[in-house]
Amino acid sequence: MLIIKNLKVNYGYVNALKGVDIDIKGGQIVSILGSNGAGKTSLLKAVSGLVEDKSGTILFDGQDITNMSTEKIVSLGISHCPEGRRIFPQLTVEENLKIGAYVLRNKKVNLQEEFERVYAFFPKLKERRRQVAGTLSGGEQQMLAIGRALMSKPKLLMLDEPSLGLAPIIVNEIFKIIKQINSEGVTVLLIEQNANGALKISDYSYVLELGQVVSEGDSKKLLNDEGIRKSYLGA
């Protein structure tokens, strides 16, 4: 579904990604692991067209999207849920979701149906739909951020560290919902520092280190891999 070939990203003199190859098959959950500064977020930004200085090829359903505008990429069906939630705190929950459907603005969509589709995953958001988003709890804000990303009807949902700064019990809940979203036919690209959780829910995983893929494989295999366990699972 998404094929990334020899992707390089530079910020001035800093090489954030030094030639990365990634292949995401439709219907899967693929996770990308790595510590801070490994280039995980740069990878997502490059796919959604948010970085200027990049080279290589990104194919989505066979179409070259490397140099497309973000708006075009989102409307093709790639949705990016940014790190640290980044909800719009002064708008209500429903207004946040409406902005998520921004790229559908010229198509005839029944917003109410879209809201209900998101609320089915996140019943809590429905209860709070008129509430100002800044007053939500951290977990609810993360749910809103994911829900907002779902509003553009993505085929591929890219999540940047959805577990960041959340209580373990909430993290489990979020991971469960991600699994549920995937079972409804949305391919998921998951970026995580929480390697344990990410390996457990994903089908295939890549490990990034200093801008390069250092290992990849079925998540189950990686979960039992001695080297991975030592460096990322702390066991």
Add this chain to the structure above:
Amino acid sequence: MKKYMKQVIILAIFILLPLVFNFNRSFMTLLNMAGIYVVIAIGFNILLGYAGQISLGHAAFVGIGAYTTAILSTKCNLSFILIIPIVILISGILGFILGLPALRLQGNYLAIATLGFGVAFSHIFMEWESVTGGFSGIKGINPPNLFGYQFKTRLSMYYFILFFIVVSIIFAKNLIKTKTGRALMAIRDSEYAAMSLGIDVAKYKTIAFLISAIYAGVAGSLYAFLFRQVYPNTFDVGMSLNILAMIVIGGIASIEGSVVGALFITLIPEFLKNIKVQNASFILTGLLLILCVMYFPYGLVDIYRRFKVWLKKKAAVKDEGVKV
């Protein structure tokens, strides 16, 4: 119709106000000035309050509107019906141009760039004598003429300006409810998230500058029609800062706040005239500015909002008390 009852009543009050009280000419002038500031402040609030972009050069657009009106009226004898669309066009184009640095600059740096824009224009008004008349400005602007009726008196100008205020408010209120309004607020709250959702940040930032410049330009046109003469030192940095103070005191990201702030800052010196303290109004404005930033970051309208919440809470407690 019932939905708009409150607005209709407020409008009726403002229509009847000068008829009932029969204010003197100088107070009418001040009221008209306040009305002009209301238009500017609404536009400025779209830029600062809703889109989160700062400008310290907005007096330039007011000046451009005023000078364009003055020149077109004295040299070309155009009617205001033609002048206002031209003012909208010119200030819109310049607003677009000022919006361009905003695509690269943020926060303090944008403030400095726009300040430079403001200073540059106040000098252009002074120095470009062949067009702007230099220090002596331009005199003899024709009053607006609608089907033979001339808006010459302060009272008639009051209604002329009131009309523009109503249009400004309706346009702004609708704008913030549309996808454009939501996109602006999304950019203000998180540029990164807005971008990742496919919102064209550059486009909407420019739109915000363009719209607020048009508001300021039209207000400048009203200014020229009110006094029928323009002078360069009116449109200086002081005016830009005044506009900023209005919406900080009135209420950021609130149309009502823009109206309250503009009326407050323009009219307060008149009410403090009788106090025997020099510059009492400046002192009060300064103090209020500090207090607002510290305790009411959403301005005077926020006090009202909080008061309403407090009343509701109190009523709720009372109800419960009866039950127990």
